Amino acid sequence: MRENILGLECVLPDGTVAKCGTRALKSSAGYDLTSLMTGSEGTLGIITNVTCKLHPIPEHVIAAVCVFDDLYQAAEAVAALKLCDVPVARCELLDESSIVAFNQYNETRNEGACIEPMEVKPTLFLEFQGASATAVEEQATMTESIFAGDYGGSNFRYTSDEAERKDLWSARHNLYYASLALRPGAEGAVLTDACVPLSKFAELVSATAEDVKEKGVIGPCFGHAADGNFHCILPIIEGDSEEYLANVHQVNDNLIQRTLAAGGTCTGEHGVGYGKIKYLVQQYRPGGVHMMRMVKQGIDPLNLMNPGKIIE
Amino acid sequence: MRENILGLECVLPDGTVAKCGTRALKSSAGYDLTSLMTGSEGTLGIITNVTCKLHPIPEHVIAAVCVFDDLYQAAEAVAALKLCDVPVARCELLDESSIVAFNQYNETRNEGACIEPMEVKPTLFLEFQGASATAVEEQATMTESIFAGDYGGSNFRYTSDEAERKDLWSARHNLYYASLALRPGAEGAVLTDACVPLSKFAELVSATAEDVKEKGVIGPCFGHAADGNFHCILPIIEGDSEEYLANVHQVNDNLIQRTLAAGGTCTGEHGVGYGKIKYLVQQYRPGGVHMMRMVKQGIDPLNLMNPGKIIE
Numbered sequence: 001m002r003e004n005i006l007g008l009e010c011v012l013p014d015g016t017v018a019k020c021g022t023r024a025l026k027s028s029a030g031y032d033l034t035s036l037m038t039g040s041e042g043t044l045g046i047i048t049n050v051t052c053k054l055h056p057i058p059e060h061v062i063a064a065v066c067v068f069d070d071l072y073q074a075a076e077a078v079a080a081l082k083l084c085d086v087p088v089a090r091c092e093l094l095d096e097s098s099i100v101a102f103n104q105y106n107e108t109r110n111e112g113a114c115i116e117p118m119e120v121k122p123t124l125f126l127e128f129q130g131a132s133a134t135a136v137e138e139q140a141t142m143t144e145s146i147f148a149g150d151y152g153g154s155n156f157r158y159t160s161d162e163a164e165r166k167d168l169w170s171a172r173h174n175l176y177y178a179s180l181a182l183r184p185g186a187e188g189a190v191l192t193d194a195c196v197p198l199s200k201f202a203e204l205v206s207a208t209a210e211d212v213k214e215k216g217v218i219g220p221c222f223g224h225a226a227d228g229n230f231h232c233i234l235p236i237i238e239g240d241s242e243e244y245l246a247n248v249h250q251v252n253d254n255l256i257q258r259t260l261a262a263g264g265t266c267t268g269e270h271g272v273g274y275g276k277i278k279y280l281v282q283q284y285r286p287g288g289v290h291m292m293r294m295v296k297q298g299i300d301p302l303n304l305m306n307p308g309k310i311i312e
Numbered sequence: 313m314r315e316n317i318l319g320l321e322c323v324l325p326d327g328t329v330a331k332c333g334t335r336a337l338k339s340s341a342g343y344d345l346t347s348l349m350t351g352s353e354g355t356l357g358i359i360t361n362v363t364c365k366l367h368p369i370p371e372h373v374i375a376a377v378c379v380f381d382d383l384y385q386a387a388e389a390v391a392a393l394k395l396c397d398v399p400v401a402r403c404e405l406l407d408e409s410s411i412v413a414f415n416q417y418n419e420t421r422n423e424g425a426c427i428e429p430m431e432v433k434p435t436l437f438l439e440f441q442g443a444s445a446t447a448v449e450e451q452a453t454m455t456e457s458i459f460a461g462d463y464g465g466s467n468f469r470y471t472s473d474e475a476e477r478k479d480l481w482s483a484r485h486n487l488y489y490a491s492l493a494l495r496p497g498a499e500g501a502v503l504t505d506a507c508v509p510l511s512k513f514a515e516l517v518s519a520t521a522e523d524v525k526e527k528g529v530i531g532p533c534f535g536h537a538a539d540g541n542f543h544c545i546l547p548i549i550e551g552d553s554e555e556y557l558a559n560v561h562q563v564n565d566n567l568i569q570r571t572l573a574a575g576g577t578c579t580g581e582h583g584v585g586y587g588k589i590k591y592l593v594q595q596y597r598p599g600g601v602h603m604m605r606m607v608k609q610g611i612d613p614l615n616l617m618n619p620g621k622i623i624e
Contacts, residue, residue, distance in 0.1 A: 002344070003315060012606070018599040023575035024507040025539045028351045028583045030592055030622050031604050032314070035347035039340045056397040085368040085443040087399075131397040131454065135447040142443065195336040227337050263335035271340045280342055287330040291611065292343045294324070298610015299603065310342050 001269075002038050009049035010037055013300045023051060036295070041271050042306035044299045058089070058129035060136040063165040066147060066156040067121040071095050071209055071221075074122040075202035077151035078225040082198055086142050090127035091226040092172050095209050096120050098179070098220035102171040105178035118171055119155060124225065125172050127165075172222070179220045179233040186235035192252045194259040195229040195268030204262060205230050208255045215247040229268035272310045280310075313581075314350050321361035322349055325612045335363060348607070353583050354618035356611045370401070370441035372448040375477040378459060378468040379433040383407050383521055383533075386434040387514035389463035390537040394510055398454045402439035403538040404484050407521050408432050410491070410532035414483040417490035430483055431467060436537065437484050439477075484534070491532045491545040498547035504564045506571040507541040507580030516574060517542050520567045527559040541580035584622045592622075 007021025021027065021034035037047060068074035074093055081088060094102075103117045124147075128139040140158060147153030159165055171178075180186045196204050205223055212219035212232065223230030232255065234248045256266045256279055266272075266279040280289050289311075296303075296311045319333025333339065333346035349359060380386035386405055393400060406414075415429040436459075440451040452470060459465030471477055483490075492498045508516050517535055524531040524544065535542030544567065546560045568578045568591055578584075578591040592601050601623075608615075608623045 002338070012599075012603060016599045016602050017597075018603040019596045020600055020603070022507075022577045022595065023509040024541075024577045024580065025510070026314070026507055026541060026580050027577035028581055029577045029579045029588065029595060030584055030601075031352055031356075031607055032344075032347040032350065033600065033603055033607075035344040036607070038344065040343055044343075056395055058397060083368055085370060087442075130399075132447070132450050135444070135450055138444050138447055195334075195338055197335040198337070229336075229338060265334045265336045265339035265341045267341045268336065268338050269340055272342055276341065283334065283341060284331045285329075287324075287328045288332055288345065289342075290328050291324060291330040291332070291345055294610045295343055295345075295348070295607055296610075298606045298608075 002035060004053045005034055005038050005050060006053055007034055007051040008037055008047050010045040010047045012045040013302065013304045018045070021051065025053070039271065041273065041309050043296060043310050044305060059131050060129065060133045060160070061165065062128045062136050062140050062158055062160045063168045064126040064128070064140055064143070064156060064158050065123060065168055066144070066153045067119050067123050069121065069152050071122040072202045072206040073151045074124055074153075075205050075223075075225060077147045077153055078124065079198045079201060080146055080150065081143060082226060084142070084146060086139055086146070087128070087130070088126055088139065088143070088226055089129040090125070091224070092125040093205065093223045093225040093230070094123045094125070094172065094175070095205075095221040096122060097209070097212070097218075098175055098222050099123055099171065101178040101182045101220050102174060105174060105181050108181070123171070124153070125169055175220065175222060176233060180235045182218050182220070183235040183237060185237045187238070188236060190234040190236060190248050190252055191270070192232045192234070192255055193229070193267050193270040194255055194264055195227065196259050196262045196264030198228045200262040200264065201225065201228045201230070204255065204258055204264075207258055208232055208251070211251050211254055215251055217244065217247050217251060219248075219251060227268065228264070274308060277310065277312055314347060316365045317346055317350050317362060318365055319346055319363040320349055320359050322357040322359045324357040325614065325616045330357070333363065337365070351583065353585065353621050355608060355622050356617060371443050372441065372445045372472070373477065374440045374448050374452050374470055374472045375480045376438040376440070376452055376455070376468060376470050377435060377480055378456070378465045379431050379435050381433065381464050383434040384514045384518040385463045386436055387517050387535075387537060389459045389465055390436065391510045391513060392458055392462065393455060394538060396454070396458060398451055398458070399440070399442070400438055400451065400455065400538055401441040402437070403536070404437040405517065405535045405537040405542070406435045406437070406484065406487070407517075407533040408434060409521070409524070409530075410487055410534050411435055411483065413490040413494045413532050414486060417486060417493050420493070435483070436465070437481055487532065487534060488545060492547045494530050494532070495547040495549055497549045499550070500548060502546040502548060502560050502564055503582070504544040504546070504567055505541070505579050505582040506567055506576060507539060508571050508574045508576030510540045512574040512576065513537065513540045513542070516567065516570055516576075519570055520544055520563070523563050523566050527563055529556065529559050529563060531560075531563060539580065540576070586620060589622065589624055
C-alpha cells in the first residue's frame with residue numbers, strides 16, 4: 001500500500017492542516033511525511049485526503065494454480081521465482097488445512113455449484129500480467145518450468161478468462177470465512193500477520209503449520225508469498241477452554257519470535273494497535289521505540305491522538 | 313533510492329542508537345522511520361548502517377537510442393509508454409543542446425576514437441531488461457511501434473552487447489562534463505532538479521528548454537523521463553556578469569514555479585540544503601513545513617544536527 005501513496009493531507013493535533021508529499025513519482029524535498037503518516041494508526045493526526053498512484057489495467061492476465069507435495073518446497077519455489085526475476089503480479093500460498101477449509105466450505109455453501117473440490121496439497125495461486133500476451137504466457141511457462149523442475153510443483157491449471165479466473169481464485173478469496181467454518185460456532189479468529197525476508201519464508205511458514213498441528217488447534221496458514229508475508233487464521237469460539245486459547249496465542253507468539261529472530265517484522269499489514277506493542281522493543285530495540293516516541297511527542301505532545309496505540 | 317532501503321541504524325542527537333526498519337519487504341510495525349531518515353540530510357541523526365534491497369542482475373538487456381523532431385513529442389512518447397504499461401528499466405531524455413555538448417566534448421576528447429557524432433535532435437536513451445530474451449525484444453518492438461507511430465520517433469538503434477551498450481549510453485554518462493565544456497572556463501554549474509507528474513512532463517521540459525534559449529544562457533536539459541524528473545545544467549564561470557547569473561537563477565526559479573503549479577516537487581533527487589528551503593512553504597503550504605519542524609524538534613530539540621538545512 002505504502003508505495004502507492006504519493007501524498008496526503010492531514011489534520012494535526014494542534015489543528016494544523018499539513019500537506020504531505022506531491023503528485024510527482026519521487027521527491028527529496030524534506031522529510032517523507034507521507035510515509036510517516038501512512039500506517040501511523042491515527043496516533044499522529046487524522047488523514048483527510050490521499051493521492052494515490054494509478055496503474056494501467058493490464059492488457060493480458062493469466063491466473064494459475066498448482067500444487068506441491070510439501071509446504072516448504074512450495075514456499076522455496078516462490079523465492080526461486082523471485083531470484084530468477086520472473087515477474088509475478090500476485091502470488092498466494094495456501095497450506096493443506098486451507099484447502100480442506102475451502103473444500104468443506106464450498107460443499108456446504110454452493111448448492112449444486114460446479115466448483116470441483118481441490119486436491120488437498122499445499123497450493124500456489126498466481127497471476128501474471130502485462131502489456132503483451134506472449135510475455136505473459138512466457139512468464140507462466142518459466143514459472144511452471146522452475147516449479148516442476150526443482151520443487152515438485154504439479155497439476156498446473158491456467159486461465160485467462162475473467163470469470164474462470166475468479167473461480168480459480170475463489171479458494172483464496174473465501175479463505176477467512178472458510179477457516180471460521182472449520183470450527184462451527186466460531187465468530188472470530190486470532191489472525192496472525194508476520195513478514196520475513198524471502199530467504200526465511202519457507203522455514204517460517206512450515207514451522208508455523210507444524211506448530212498448529214502440534215498444539216492441536218485449528219489454523220489454516222497462507223501467505224502473500226512473493227512479499228514473505230504470511231498469516232495463520234486461528235478461529236476461536238466463545239467458551240473455548242483456557243488451554244485452547246493459550247495454545248492459540250502460543251502459536252502466534254512462537255511465529256513472531258521466529259520472525260524477529262529471522263530479521264522480519266511482527267506485522268506486515270495489520271498494524272500494531274495495542275496487541276503488538278510488546279514486540280516493538282524486541283524488533284527495533286529500545287532505541288527504535290525511543291525514536292518513535294520522540295516523533296509522537298514532537299507532533300502530539302498532549303497525547304491526544306488515538307492514545308495508547310503503537311506508543312505506550 | 314528510497315524504495316530500495318529496507319532498514320537502517322542511526323545515532324540520534326541524544327546519543328540513542330535507533331534501529332529503523334527490518335529485513336522484510338514490507339512492514340506496518342509502527343512509524344516508518346526508515347523513510348523518515350532517508351533524505352533527512354543529516355538533520356535528524358547520523359546514519360551508521362543501511363540495509364538495501366537486492367535485485368537479480370538481469371539475464372537479458374537491450375539498450376536503445378532514438379531521436380525525435382521535437383522535445384515535447386519525445387517527452388510525451390515516454391508518458392505514452394508508461395500508460396501502455398510497457399516495462400522500461402531506464403529511460404533518459406536529452407535535448408538538442410545536450411547532444412551538441414556531447415558531440416563537441418567527444419570530438420575534442422577522443423583522439424581518433426570511433427564514436428560517431430550523434431544526430432542533433434531530442435534523443436531518448438532506453439534500456440529494457442528481463443529474464444527472457446523474447447520478452448525484452450518485444451518490449452523494444454512495442455516501444456518503437458508507439459514512438460514511431462504516434463510521436464515521430466526515428467533512427468532507432470539497439471544493442472545487447474555490453475561494450476556497445478556503454479558506447480550507446482556514453483552521451484548520457486558524459487553529459488555533466490560535456491555541458492561544462494560548452495562554456496570554456498566553467499568549473500561548476502547551477503544544476504536544477506525538478507520532478508513533476510508524468511502528464512505534465514512534456515510541458516515542463518520543453519518550457520524550460522525554451523526559457524534557456526530566450527534568456528540567452530547555456531543550459532542543456534535532460535531528464536529521467538519515466539519518473540518525470542528532469543535537470544538543466546547551467547555552467548557558470550568565475551567572473552560571469554551579474555546579468556548572466558541572474559538569468560541562470562531565473563531559469564531555475566521559473567522551472568520550479570512551473571513545477572509547483574503542476575503539483576510537482578522542487579527537488580526530485582538532490583535535496584533541499586539551504587538553497588531550496590524557500591520553496592518548501594509553497595510546495596507543502598505552511599502546515600507541511602510546520603509538521604517537519606515538529607518532527608525536527610521532537611528528535612533534535614537542541615538543533616544540533618546539520619542546523620539550518622531543510623528547516624530554518
